[in-house]
Amino acid sequence: MIEDLDNQVATLKEWAKKAEQERKADGAQVGKPVPTSVLARRLAERKVPYTLAVTSGKGGVGKTLVTVNLALNFARQGLKVLVIDADLGLANVDVVLGLTPQYTIEDILSGRMSIENVAITGPLGITVLPAASGVAGLSYLTEEQRLALMDHIDHWNADFDIVLVDTGAGISSNVRYFILSVERILVVATPDPASITDAYALMKVMFMNHRIDHFDLVVNQVRVEREALDVYRTLHRVADRFLSIGLNYAGFVPYDDLLVQSVRKQKPVTLMFPEAPSALAFSSLAGKVLERWHQDRERNGQALFFWRRVLDESAPAPAARPATPPESD
Ligand SMILES: Nc1ncnc2c1ncn2[C@@H]1O[C@H](COP(=O)(O)OP(=O)(O)O)[C@@H](O)[C@H]1O
Ligand SMILES: [Mg+2]
Known part of the structure; x- marks a missing residue:
């Protein structure tokens, strides 16, 4: 694969x-x-949007909630936002937003629907490209399907400012493909050791196989920020020492009962409880992403949606270093 x-x-x-x-x-x-x-x-x-993938390795850590609440914060600031539900087969961006899409990415790939007809408008005017849930067929996209999807999105004249990609869990070829297609990668981890190990495994695979050497980290479901900083230090230490990966701390989101309540109501916490601790954390995270976007534009100029990695691949392959998982550090 x-x-x-x-x-x-x-x-x-x-x-x-x-x-x-x-x-x-x-x-x-x-x-x-x-x-x-x-x-x-x-x-x-072309005016090319900033593209960001939200990924984690482990499932259930908060990728979809981070994606959706970031999207709403950007929309609140007047940006035109697209959310791609790239968790093909287990999609749930629509569920979290309380939307009921008629069509999905699968309909685009089968040629039944155009991308414009599949996209739906969510709260605050964000555009969502929904995927199907409970469809095993697309958990693995063929090379043709990947190129076709890339082409559809690239030719879609919709003038977005920012595109957020909510990836599935794990390090399947689909997940790697979506990660490779974007400019920034936001890794979500929790203090759970399994989540830390999986985040490390994901970064390791992306570095060893695809030379991706920088990631941003947000630590979710923490009680106090110190816990988040501990997770960051652990990951940063091993990523830096064994893989020469640059890991940037983007912030934390506290464990929040109001967030759980909002998920049950299918109303994003940012809209339902804007003063909730998690809503404030999402707002501050959005600010960090905007700063990073500005820095990236200053440094790299305009990037190419879905092409940048390919152009960047001229860098020599990294020397394989003995990569040791966090536990053995
Ligand atoms: N900060 C948090 N506080 C409380 N519960 C959370 C928090 N983040 C995530 N959760 C819980 O975890 C569940 C999974 O979150 P989700 O964003 O769907 O994860 P993923 O997309 O990584 O699978 C949510 O439905 C919610 O119950
Ligand atoms: Mg999810």
Whole structure:
């Protein structure tokens, strides 16, 4: 499965390289860069949204709640937000938002529906691309399906400012594909040792196989911030020492009964109890993401939605270091 993804990345990388060569050749002729290929045109002309994947390794740690409440905080600030439910087969962004979608990503991939008709509008005007639940078929996307989905999203002229991808648990090829497609990766962990180990395993796989070497961490379901900082220190220490991964602390979300209540009511805590401890934490997390977005734009300029990783792959592969799980540190 890893080879599948690597092959796909190699193909895309080849396209990107070709486009870059064409662009350079053209620029050399007239004295300034003139994009000629589709890819280069996209780079030069399109307003490209910031893309963020929320992932964790372990399930049930709070990915969907982080995604949805971040999305609402961005919408509240006037941003045009898209949430992609990428937990194909066990999707629940719609459930958390109290929405009942008629169609799902699966209908786009089967060619039955266009992406515009599948997308639905949620609270505060956020757009949601829902996925199906209880459908095993799509828990593994073929290479063609991945490329098709990438193409649909890339050609969707919807002018989003930010795209949040709620991935499934684990490190399946689907999860890795969605993580590879975005600019920032927000890892959700809890103080539960299994969650810490799984977060480490996820980062390890993304680093060893795909050279992803920076992640942001949010620690959920903590009683006091010290617990979150302990989780961060543990992960940061092993990630830095064994894998040369940069891990950035993005904040924490406290364990909150009001959040549990809001989940039961299918109304996001940000809207139902805006003063709840978790709602305030989501708001502060959204602020951190915005700061990071600004820094990324200053540093990297405009990124390419669903293409950036491919273009970035020119970096040499990392030296394999003995990777030791957190417990043995
Ligand atoms: N900060 C929190 N406080 C209390 N309960 C939480 C918190 N975060 C998550 N939960 C509980 O965990 C459940 C799973 O959260 P969810 O976001 O669906 O996880 P994931 O998407 O990672 O599987 C929620 O339904 C809620 O009951
Ligand atoms: Mg989820």
